[in-house]
Amino acid sequence: MVKLWKGIVVGLVVLAFVGGLGLGLAQEKVKLVIAGRDGVYGQALELASNLYMEENPDVDITLLKLPYASLYEKLVIALREKTGAYDVVMLDDVWATEFMSQGWLKDLEAMGFVADPDFVGKALAVGRYPYPDGRLYGVPFVGNVELFAYRKDLFAKYDLPRPETWLDVLEAAITIDLKEPEVKGIVFRGVKGNPIVTGFLPIFWAFGAEIIDEAGEPQVDSPQAIAALKFFLKLKRYAPEGVETYNASEVRDALQQGEVAIAIEVWPAWVPALDDPEVSKVVGKVEIIPAPGLITAPAPLIGIWLLGIAADAKQPGVALDFLKFISSAEIQKRLALEVGLPPTRTSIYRDEEVIAKYRWYPAQLEALEASKPRPRITQWAQVEAILGDYLQLALIGALSPEEALREANAKIAEALGG
């Protein structure tokens, strides 16, 4: 009897082991690791990952949602050291040249990705190296472009035209600042570094200035650049006190609370809140358009987020399949409608259901098509930081525009030379 019981117990143990092993083998999933951004972009990645896993139950996605600076640091270290930590990586288009030139990303077209013509051309171009028609290393995922916002009710009240040039902008800012005691004329991000540079670049370009010429030499102290900075300082006179410390949240708040008439820089992700009566006092009163031009045609700054595959990815095949899935028109539409992610496909911007929800999408597409990327150089982070430092020194009056840009140019030349 004891022997019988022993036999049953041993049999059950063996059965459980074999069964467990079989179950384990059956459930062994392919692990895909994605390094992406936090916030709205992270929500979009999460939604897309869940949809992908529903369709592909054999894939298990680990999604890392990281702040901007942290994502950059982790990507640089992981990709340079070839740790194989990430399969799919999300990158700002200003990092693209650096990452692509170092061979840190896979050539997507060589792997079988087809960049169909529905992608906005300017958005697709920043994913190519050499820019704009080289090999494709990044699929455009977020169709970010700098937009311009103004209070159409106040413009109508004072019979001001829709701003077509920066001179129109200045005139409108002066008029409203003088006549509306509770409303300042204009607002922008004045914090040094990326914020002030991003706000200033459309003006800089509209004045015909360039950061780097075709020979690769810095030109931020050209007469056009100095004229652009002097104009920027004129605009500051009609901005709120302390605009030097304004970052995204202050600009958004000022616009939403009806404290300013014009914002020279708004991003697609900020816009929906303007029409949300729970947080906005200016529902339906703000018009969103591409940035104005002046000497040159309007040149809104493009800020695409790309998705690429790490050169040392452990699951390149699954990663490619995921990129095809997340960049498809069907998923882009869902991400736009459910999370508010700015698409990168023309068809989504023209989709009536999407436009019914986001009235400014036609203007956003117009801005994307007219947009201009930041210089495609490997040292952009350094150039931007230098320019940002000196722009703010000019903004607070510590240096004259000429001095600030001359010093900035010398430092940029040194950085590029290095």
Next chain:
Amino acid sequence: MSALYQRQRAFQILLLLPALLLLFTLTVYPLVDVIYHSFYDYDYIKGTKRFIGLENYHKLLGNRFFLRSVQNTVVFSVVATAAEVLLGLGLALLLGWPFRGRRYVIPLMIFPMMISTMVVSAIWRAWFHYDFGFLNFVLRSLGLGGVRWLFDPDLALFSIVLVDVWQWTPLAFLILLAGLQSIPQELYEAARVDGASGVSLFRHITLPLIRSHLLLATLLRTVDTFKLFDKVYALTGGGPGLATETISMHIYREGFKFFNLGAASAASVVMIGVVGALAAIYAWQILRRQAQ
């Protein structure tokens, strides 16, 4: 006897070995590595490394941003540490004696230092807002004008000092409170019998007996304030202009935004040198006192 002593000695070293290895891996090796790389032009992204001797240090001395960041860091460190230790001492003297509700007041006092610095910075950033901030609201309610807390180049650094004092005075308070409570009451009683006044008691008993606690609080706050980074990052980004640039911000930018590890290492060596010297002075003072 000698063999036994040697065996005991070997055993002691064996026990210490893991700690020494950890110390070497986490402290000595990185320190030597930083000093080594400070003599190189090291672009981490490109992977290029070239020996350039003292050029990184030479460039630092000619860099107005770095020089201003050293000046700002020293000013911040001195002002914030002095304010925190003095306020901490005042609070410890005020709350160091038994009173009703003490068990509620003291935890409340140390609450600011338990909040994340980024949260503290976000709260103060809102309070500092020129038009809608709490501080200017109070000032305007009193009939005074608004203050340009974060965008006046002469004031911005001191606004950050204010935030640091709010957050870290409780640490100095706790250290000094512990010091005060370690003083035997008999000393005060004896001195009072001899006719000593309150000021004399403080000068001749309290102050000498909490001297090592004062030095410890000063050392901890000096070293910490010297590393100032997160508050500046969240409140001003180093601006306006150069007003709140600090050495840590400079190192972060060179090291983790540009990945110029040689330049970042040189700036780090300067910082380590200054902090190390300060720490050595304080440590020497504390040890000398203990020896006496």
